[in-house]
Amino acid sequence: MRGAFSALAGFLAAPFAVIMTLGFLHRQYGEMPIVHAALTGMSAVAVGLLIAVASRMVIVLQRRWLPWVFVVATFVGVGVLRWPFLAVVGVLAPFAIYASWRGRA
């Protein structure tokens, strides 16, 4: 267990140093028009990457209607209506797991 946690710390140290350097540079130079413009372009791409990740997962979804109900319900609840994550996932997850346990989803 202790080995696992020191491995975790080692695994995080370098990325943490990199990310804080980026954050520091962002704070120093983020207001410069050229940096701001670059970040604007990157942000548009970052959102596209999220959509692509989710779309890839859609492909492996089984061709049944019930999983789609859970995809749409989660999206509408958390994304569109901005309801609390806990409420939405707390209600949907047991049904989703039960449905897949019974072999319907």
Add this chain to the structure above:
Amino acid sequence: MSWTELVGLCLYFMMLSFLAVGGAPSVLPEMHRYVVEVHAYMTTEQFAQLYSLAQVAPGPNVMYVPLFGWHIAGWIGAVATLFSVVVPSFSLTLVIARLYARHPKAAFGVAMRRGLTPITIGLIFSSAWVLLPAVNRDWRGYVLTALTVLIVMRTKLNPIWVLVGGAAAGMAGIV
């Protein structure tokens, strides 16, 4: 930010970390709700910028979290939020990995993973939905987002190059 607020933030992130079905991108909408909508620790634009900034860094994709922590509460915030999100999910993963190694074909484990996949998909789409308006001010941004989806889905290009391309498009004044 006061100490009680920082502790509250960390406890909240810890709880989310336990529930992060599908990993870091799936809790992004809830973090947005907490730090932007409920507590107004930052604007939605700042939230989106910090998230995007973290995408160019190598390493695990939770690395956007310490940037939020840093923005909200400085260095202590960065370290505290990172551990708050990493330690619970990591411990849970260890436990599950052990169970999985012992019972690789356990029907309940399979049902759980398969059952939660649609919810994870819904959550990641929600993340994109929450970020979109903060990120794209007009149609050109949406075109760049759509192009990214197309490129990532259709080619094997490393996403980092798409991010670099996005930065170039921004600097060229295209978006």
